[in-house]
Amino acid sequence: MLELKHLSFEVDAAGEGREILRDVSLTLPDGKLIVVTGPNGGGKSTLARLIMGIEKPTAGQILLNGRDITALGITERAKLGIGFAFQQPVRFKGLRVLDLLRLAAGKELTPADACEYLAAVGLCARDYIDREVNASLSGGELKRIEIATVLARGTALSVFDEPEAGIDLWSFQNLIEVFEGMRRNIRDSAIMIISHQERILNIADEIVVLRDGHVDRQGPRAEVLPELIGTASAVAGCRKSL
Amino acid sequence: MELDSIQKHLLEEIADLHAIPDGAYNIRSNSASAGRRSTANIEITPKTDVSGLDIHIKAGTRRESMHIPVVMTQSGLKEVVYNDFYIGEGADVVIIAGCGIDNCGMADSEHDGIHRFYVGKNARVKYVEKHYGSGDGEGKRILNPGTEVYMREGSYMEMEMAQIKGVDDTERTTTAELDAGAKLIVRERLMTHGHQRALSTYVVNLNGEGASADVVSRSVARDDSFQRFDAKIVGNAPCSGHTECDSIIMDRGRILAVPGLEANDVDAALVHEAAIGKIAGEQLTKLMTLGLTEQEAEEQIISGFLK
Numbered sequence: 104m105l106e107l108k109h110l111s112f113e114v115d116a117a118g119e120g121r122e123i124l125r126d127v128s129l130t131l132p133d134g135k136l137i138v139v140t141g142p143n144g145g146g147k148s149t150l151a152r153l154i155m156g157i158e159k160p161t162a163g164q165i166l167l168n169g170r171d172i173t174a175l176g177i178t179e180r181a182k183l184g185i186g187f188a189f190q191q192p193v194r195f196k197g198l199r200v201l202d203l204l205r206l207a208a209g210k211e212l213t214p215a216d217a218c219e220y221l222a223a224v225g226l227c228a229r230d231y232i233d234r235e236v237n238a239s240l241s242g243g244e245l246k247r248i249e250i251a252t253v254l255a256r257g258t259a260l261s262v263f264d265e266p267e268a269g270i271d272l273w274s275f276q277n278l279i280e281v282f283e284g285m286r287r288n289i290r291d292s293a294i295m296i297i298s299h300q301e302r303i304l305n306i307a308d309e310i311v312v313l314r315d316g317h318v319d320r321q322g323p324r325a326e327v328l329p330e331l332i333g334t335a336s337a338v339a340g341c342r343k344s345l
Numbered sequence: 346m347e348l349d350s351i352q353k354h355l356l357e358e359i360a361d362l363h364a365i366p367d368g369a370y371n372i373r374s375n376s377a378s379a380g381r382r383s384t385a386n387i388e389i390t391p392k393t394d395v396s397g398l399d400i401h402i403k404a405g406t407r408r409e410s411m412h413i414p415v416v417m418t419q420s421g422l423k424e425v426v427y428n429d430f431y432i433g434e435g436a437d438v439v440i441i442a443g444c445g446i447d448n449c450g451m452a453d454s455e456h457d458g459i460h461r462f463y464v465g466k467n468a469r470v471k472y473v474e475k476h477y478g479s480g481d482g483e484g485k486r487i488l489n490p491g492t493e494v495y496m497r498e499g500s501y502m503e504m505e506m507a508q509i510k511g512v513d514d515t516e517r518t519t520t521a522e523l524d525a526g527a528k529l530i531v532r533e534r535l536m537t538h539g540h541q542r543a544l545s546t547y548v549v550n551l552n553g554e555g556a557s558a559d560v561v562s563r564s565v566a567r568d569d570s571f572q573r574f575d576a577k578i579v580g581n582a583p584c585s586g587h588t589e590c591d592s593i594i595m596d597r598g599r600i601l602a603v604p605g606l607e608a609n610d611v612d613a614a615l616v617h618e619a620a621i622g623k624i625a626g627e628q629l630t631k632l633m634t635l636g637l638t639e640q641e642a643e644e645q646i647i648s649g650f651l652k
Contacts, residue, residue, distance in 0.1 A: 181634050186634070196650055197651070202649060206637065206645060252635065
């Protein structure tokens, strides 16, 4: 279970403090899929990065299964079972898809094992395992490989930062199926997805609306989604990310 | 001649040799031959005027390989060796060279290997050269390879050159002359550390119609080391050439990249690319989210980059 308690995050903008997140408190219980949505610039990605330890909060606490992890670095949090898929996956010259999946799994993977993770994200493994994770891969391919690295880790808490950003409609269709599959097999792990997409909101157990750096609304999908659909911000958000 | 354990280790590092290789070979150890074998198609004979070998590969030789490793374990040795390769028309061979120096003494050890390749019409050559240094003496390990390549019509040569560890000072010069339809591929990988210095110079002349060259260097400079990569492609005919220097700097390392292109024909298509920078922070972050420490992430990125 992940608990965020009174998290705030400020950046220094031209000598003045600018508040990105203000007093955000959230609980993500095991066995649940939570989708964080809201207008662009509302602080969603920052929230994801604070959970992974890529950024440090200026105030507040982060607890994982009751343990305060606020002061821990990225590596330590990863070892405690937090996984993270970047909105813009990183490219590496020389590292192959298989290398990256092996590092993610933390053990030697046979090409057959690696293929399972790639197949789960809709990639034909044979064509990919020996490819370098470099500029020769398209945005959609990279995005799926990024998700495969999180699958290969098998973490107790997986955070996906806008998985739909930068991919085409055809890939998106496939991606929804990937997340639907993850939802079905969630068991006692927890998933947080940052997204604008109605179809991703549709598979959420809970929805959090983050607006202007604070939690505007939080509740079960059945309550929150009808309120969101039809609002200007949700439609604009969907269009933008497509 | 028997090889001791240090010499055997050097052989493993530079040529992946654990035993006497199949096919033709010459093993040079501390300036003397430690073994030599010619085959029906590959004849190795020692030069009589200077130190070195003449290697004749018969026309039409198919899929044969030869090894010519050099190991040095005596501190203070300095040698210049001339090896000439005559590769017959239509031959298809792999040549594995390389030099390993172990210097535990106070005096500098130096091996300057001058290799000349005469590649016949439509012949294909893969040339692999690894350089390695070890030993904790104060004497330097110095390697100054000179490579000249003369490629006839329609020939193909792929050169893989690697120097990953332990060589204190190196000045590498490679020149190539290509006739019509000849193709040269160079893949250089270089890592320097400590106070090492590595200079690498290429001059490739594309002299015939349809000649092409692709010279790519990937390098890492750590600690206080210095590298200079100087690659020039000259297009004297309708041809295509590409040169690329891609480098990572760390610590106080320094790299100077000097890509050069000269087009003397209106149909010469020449491109160069050069990029130098430290490891991208987001690459480290990504690998750390997979559970690697920052140092482990750095090692993975570098070993992938130099693979």
